[in-house]
Amino acid sequence: MVIFFEQEMQARLEEAEGxxxxxxxxxxxxxxxxxxxxxxxxxxxxxxxxxxxxxxxxKDRRCRELQFQV
Structure with a gap:
């Protein structure tokens, strides 16, 4: 009986791990x-x-070009 219980618990453990x-x-x-x-x-x-x-x-370069023209 104890061996059967141990085997069943081992099988459940392996299934849970899987x-x-x-x-x-x-x-x-x-x-x-x-x-x-x-x-x-x-x-x-x-x-x-x-x-x-x-x-x-x-855009920054263009802005500087326009400022230079003014």
Whole structure:
């Protein structure tokens, strides 16, 4: 009886460990996907920032040119 109970508990433990591994792998996969998404957004934001900086320099130069003409 005790051996049967021990075997049943061992089987339940192994099943629970297997389920937690599956859940952990799913969580890791979701976090990896979110990380890739955020990296893509960061790259896009970096490009927008570079474009805005370029436009600012151009407008600043144009402003100085117009001030010089006055």
């Amino acid at each position: 389920q937690s591994l599956k859940g952990g792998k799913r969580t890791i996969a979701k976090l990896d996907a979110k990380c890739r998404e955020l990296e893509t957004e960061l790259e896009a934001e970096g490009r927008r920032h570079a474009e805005a900086t370029k436009n600012l320099r151009n």
